Amino acid sequence: MLADLNANHHFLGYRHTNTAGRQLYNLTLNRTIRHIGPHFPTYYSANSNTTPDIILTNFRTHHNTHTAPGPLTTSDHIPIIFTIPASPIQIPTMPRPSFKQANWASFKNEISENINSTEFPDPATLEEIDTEVERWHETIKTATKNNIPTTRHRTLPTPKHSHETNTIMIQFTALRTHAHIHGWTRQQYNRYRNLRGRLQEALIQD
Incomplete structure (x- = not known):
């Protein structure tokens, strides 16, 4: 719910309280509703700026939202641009393999073809063993790069229903x-x- 409630209370940034503000505070305190914004002034007077316009949700509502002030209009209140995106919120992270999206069949085939393509000497010297281990290591790195994508974001967890x-x-x-x-x-x-x-x-x- 988005509304001009004129609810005054300390938790909303006001210096004084009124009945609407106390009722809103009690509903929030009792986890009946959640106040999610806005956190910027929506009304300016000669000596103050306040936020009489309030956004409320059910306490158990979980949505990704974004609130921003709108442009100047003929109203004496600043408009609120309230966005509820359908896509999950992603947080940038250090690049890392995304194993859930890996093509494991292609990964296995690529490794098998390259590792088995050369006959390993028997008996082998230590230098030959080191060379072969290094070749295996490079084969695995190449197969990983070709078949396991890299992700650079972390998706915030969303509530799952029972x-x-x-x-x-x-x-x-x-x-x-x-x-x-x-x-x-x-x-x-x-x-x-x-x-x-x-x-x-x-x-x-x-």
């Missing part, structure tokens, strides 16, 4: 599809309300 939550979601999708085709009935509506109640309990457990 099996119970996923099952409820599947049941709701099936119910909605059936109702869309055949129409809603009292029994289906009661089933829908039951699923909502179960989902609320499941999300608390998640």
